Amino acid sequence: MIIKLSIVIGCGYFIYTKLIDNEQLKFVVFYKKLIENDIFSIKNIFFLSVFPLLNWFLEILKWRSLVDHVKQISFIEATKQSLASLTTSLITPNRIGEYGAKALYFKKQHRKQILGLNLVGNFYQMLMTLFFGSIGFCYFVLSHKIDVDLYQILKVLLLVFIVIYFLLFLLKRLNFKGFTFEKARSFIKNIPLALNIKVAVLSMFRFLVFSHQFYYLLLIFNVDISYVDAISSITSVYLIASTIPMLSLFDVVLKGSVAIWIFSFFNIEPLIILSTTTLMWILNFVLPAIIGSYFVLTFKPSFTK
DSSP states (O other): OHHHHHHHHHHHHHHHHHHHSOSSSOHHHHHHHHHHTTTTSHHHHHHHHHHHHHHHHHHHHHHHHHHTTTSOOOHHHHHHHHHHHHHHHTTSBTTTHHHHHHHTTSOGGGHHHHHHHHHHHHHHHHHHHHHHHHHHHHHHHHHTTOOOOHHHHHHHHHHHHHHHHHHHHHHHTOEETTEEHHHHHHHHHTSOHHHHHHHHHHHHHHHHHHHHHHHHHHHHTTOOOOHHHHHHHHHHHHHHHHTSOOBGGGHHHHHHHHHHHHHGGGTOOHHHHHHHHHHHHIIIIIHHHHHHHHHHHTOOOOOOO
16 A cells, blocks of 8 residues: 555645746746647547547557456446556656556466566557657658758667667566577467557557647647648657657656757747647546555455466
8 A cells, every 4th residue: 555655746746836836837927828728628629538538548449458368357447547557657657657557457477478468468558659659750841951860860760770689689678587589589470460450550549649739739729731741740749759768757857848949940939839749648647646546545466366
């Protein structure tokens, strides 16, 4: 119980800090900006509720589809696991705590499989970010004639390749409590093609939902920008932000900084961009994490072998 309370209190404290003591965007200024743009009108509240609900519906549906490969669970159970793991993961780098939190919901003999399935789900979500982000960023660079140092990019890509090769080399020789790289590869290889396609499609729709949520917020803040320019910029923001390891609680700071740079090419006020990224963070992470806190506190791990 102490661990569960620590997770919830820690998560709540950091959320409070990021909202109230944020040096980039003071809460009073943020709230004033929301009032000025009539965020709390019935129409805006409706659409701003639909986007995160649809976002998390797709994520929960994706998780349930993956878990059904090992054990059938209800949509309610998948919801509890997804939201509780979100709350737990917010205070860990790149939300890595999500893996352990979800695994604890299952019996010991299923936990390694659950870890693998969670990895598959996150892989497809990252794949969609890389796919759409690369297209968007290429369009952004070409349309604004940004001077890109290809030599530096090649050096970074070479470094990434070396790191990945080194990690694969270590994994092939890993043998931790019966876990080996070959077993993991065999497990992932045995996931049905239909399930892979379903998870990929759900990941794609989820990416489209939260990128268009960002676009809708720009419209609310009366930003004068074309649809193509907005979407290419938004996907570029997610591409850059997703490649930088960071605590999820500081995700709003990272995305805000990247977004300010990207949208500066359109002479958009930084306050508007910070307000947009902060509101995105509140709707898609803070509110679900608050709900997830209840599931963390009522969580009972499965110790059955």
